[in-house]
Amino acid sequence: MTGPLGDPTQARSVLRIRPFRRLWIALSLSSLGDWLSLLALMSLAAILTADQRPLVQYFAVSGVVVLKLAPYILFGPFAGWLADRFDRRLILVGGDVLRGLLYISIPIVGDILWLLIANFLAECVALFWAPAKDATVPNLVPKHKLEQANQLSLFTTYGTAPVAAALFTVLATISSVVAHAVPGLDPQAMATSDIALYINGVTFFVSAVVIWTLAIPKTGAPTQPESLWRAIWSGWHYAVSTPLVRGLLLGMLGAFAAGGAVVGVARPFVETLGAGNAGFGLVFGAVFVGMAAGMFLGPRVLADFDRRRLFGLGIAFAGVSLIVIGLVPEFVLATLLAGFVGCGAGIAWVIGLTLIGSEVDDEIRGRTFAFLHATARIVLLGSVAVAPLIAAAIGQRQFVLSDLRYDFHGTAGVLLVSGVVSLVIAFVSYRNLVGDSETTLWQEIVKVFVPAADRKKGAPEQFPGTFIALEGGEGAGKSTQARQLAIWLREEGFDVVTTREPGATKVGLRLRAMLLDQGQVGVSPRAESLLYAADRAEHISTVIQPALRRGAIVISDRYVDSTLAYQGAGRQLDTEGITEINDWATHGIMPDLTVLLDIPAGAGMERHGRPADRMESEPTEFHDRVRQAFLGLAAQAPDRYLVMDARESADDITRAIQRRVRPLLPDPVPQSAEAITGTMPVIKDVQG
Structure with missing residues (x-):
């Protein structure tokens, strides 16, 4: 898995x-x-x-x-x-x-x-x-669980x-x-x-x-x-020449340095605030509790925020918190802000790992991670070690202005310097990752925090039905699992509609032939994306929306995420543009659950027992990018995704899907469902 x-x-x-x-x-x-x-x-x-x-x-x-x-x-x-x-x-x-x-x-x-x-x-x-x-560890677990x-x-x-x-x-x-x-x-x-x-x-x-x-x-x-220094050198040589990796690694290491600075001066700092061992433990723990909260809650609470922007903003948030800690010497506030430092660092860390895993090519991903983990250890413990020495060099200062007296300690100076450095790192990382994006930061904030009803007319329609999509690469077994899920739900008494993309409608069948048949003349990547969006618009209008409105359970073999993976990552197109087009084509309708059947490209292609279509005939590098894109999408929306290793036994996968689907089902079963057997047959797999 x-x-x-x-x-x-x-x-x-x-x-x-x-x-x-x-x-x-x-x-x-x-x-x-x-x-x-x-x-x-x-x-x-x-x-x-x-x-x-x-x-x-x-x-x-x-x-x-x-x-x-x-x-x-x-x-x-x-x-x-x-x-x-x-x-x-x-x-x-x-x-x-x-x-x-x-x-x-x-x-x-x-x-x-x-x-x-x-x-x-x-x-x-x-x-x-x-x-x-x-x-x-490799001697205790199967290879696919390593x-x-x-x-x-x-x-x-x-x-x-x-x-x-x-x-x-x-x-x-x-x-x-x-x-x-x-x-x-x-x-x-x-x-x-x-x-x-x-x-x-x-x-x-x-x-x-x-x-x-x-x-x-x-x-x-x-x-x-490989020695520590060799891993660092080979990783550094690659990182400095790649803007994406350069921005990610600089930001992640900067986040670790900020957290290390807090830990390094925490013990002397709490002494200046009148706290002892208990206070030191609270500040130390606040950093890591905040880091855990940032890792798990940040990407979920801000699920609609662009990950590259959120990465830089997380580091900036940590930097501002450090500056406030240094300027306002108050223990309770310092403990709270130490948690904010950890939260910002945690957001940057988990997003950075996800982006490296999804956007760095497989053949260089290993050395990138080796460089990251080796350097992170040095940066974290190094900042913890150096911070007290810098504090000692700064010493204690007292500023008097009229009747006001401000005591400034070296530990506060370290926190101020760390905060300023974090802001600089956040800016550099942001510029490397975002570049000259057509969408401004303010537009991104409005999109995330302003209700959709206030931004545009209407909001996605709410349906009594349940929408489940199955995604994955070639040979992942989506058709098998869609069929098993439909059989189980019908036996439970539900109205079930099984469908697919592309080709679930009369218009879709023609578009499918244009998109997938080997004999057809190839289309440009942008035209290909628009054709998939056209198929999806017809699919939503004639199949999915009517079924959801009457309370049915819709099981679709592929949906929007396939276009983001195949055309976005595979064809290397702008995913923001693809998202906007598909959001308009689907009226903003998203699955209640997306089951991702993950499988390496080579293993998936070996399962095929039929001639490859135009999409399946793409080279392995294309399918590797598609796979990593799927995993990246799942990491950004973990509440909506169930990620399964497609190499597990089909029965185990079926049971896991049933366990995840059961809480989504209406209770009690609709009375009219007992006489319903479904309106569409299970359809063969489309792209895998």
Whole structure:
């Protein structure tokens, strides 16, 4: 199954694989421990150097992050090399045990030097743990679920950050309450960090026990992984020469840098606002909670907003929030705005991943992602490490104007600079992605936020019926699933109309011959798009609208999204123009549910048992672009889409579609439906 990250249906699918589920549990615990250790060590470093000069305290906090990053840069290639040559289960189990012991030793020793040494050693161990885990995943899940498993692993790695922040905040609150409630108990702030590190050690021990129960092959296929710097160099060489990728990567890395700046100065910053460990945990957690909200809610709430524009605006939103945090030193407002920073960064991150996945050619997509993930780690942790040093260099300033006094700290200066840099990055990314678009930003805002009834006469008609469309590439099996869905619904007593595009009407049959028959003279891409729109206008007027008005369930083999994919991405036409033409042709009628049967182009073409039509005869590169366009459309409207891997068994796909369709059905079944058997037969597949 393939689709947008975070789809619960996909997550449940891969987690049904018991060995992978155990490894995922171990990954969740280890990731929780990593984030909790970052919080605890940054806080403990600040506490252990509280009696030193501010510069020493800033260097101590920054050193924690630098030492987390250094092993990855220095020894990354060697860790991957060793992961292929030793027992992976022993590497995973031993790594978790060693990290647990190192983190527990830090509060026991209680010395800043050992804190830094143990932190460095723990990261060296983690360096071997990560490639061993990555090399193990392909042995635990089927090949066609590997991408899904990797997406879930990536989400888990970053998704445990707000959980760790919440846990740290709770510990700080409980520690403070108990210290003040129990007479004679020393209310040391570092108790919170101590407890957090003990819990951190326990999470690694539990992770080790879980992994020990797995049957993991001792060796894998020996490979020499690409070094961090080689991945960065090859990706950089491609990125700087491509405006789309240049704008995306610049924006995504800028978003990570903005979030890292907040995390890097959060601990000293909350001290200037009169908050302690609990405040630090809240600000840290707000960044990642906001990031999660931006990833999952932003593209859904702003579903009609152009994704390229929204990408740049998300970064700009984060930048403005950073500037306000720096100018208005108030804790509650700072926490709220830290969430806004994360929200803007999350919107940019998820849209960037979607655009890279849908618009970057397959043969260069791998190195683009390799460059992104390698550089993002350096940018994120690097900004966390450098931010305190810049704050120390700025120092504390006091401005007096008449009777007004304004205290300006170095941490606020870092946030101001980060906000300004984010705005510059947002502008550059926006220009690279949008270019000289015919639609202005104001027109886009009006389209999204002003009700359609206020912009033009009339709104899409509301129907008592239900509209379901099936989409996908060649050989995806849409006809089979349309037929099975229709049979099931008729057995349930519903009025069902099955139809297709093009060719569902008398006019459509003639247009179909012009569009698909090999013997016909080829038409230009724009004319082809207009012919599909003409077929669709007749289809809507004579078949779909009448059926929906009487309360029927309409199942269409292809609809508007096929034109956006085939003519928009395949023929490389302007999708905005195609959208406007089809919106006019269809009266704005959209499916209640679109089922996307996703299949690689090569695998789909192998299924064909009939001569290829004009569309099917296009080269593989054309069909690859079509597939990525479908996935991009699904990622932009996840509530309307059900994305299925067409290589799954037909019965499994049928059951999944039925589960998704059932909540859309009217209850009770219309009384007149018992005598209805449908008005149209199931029609053969059109383009796949």
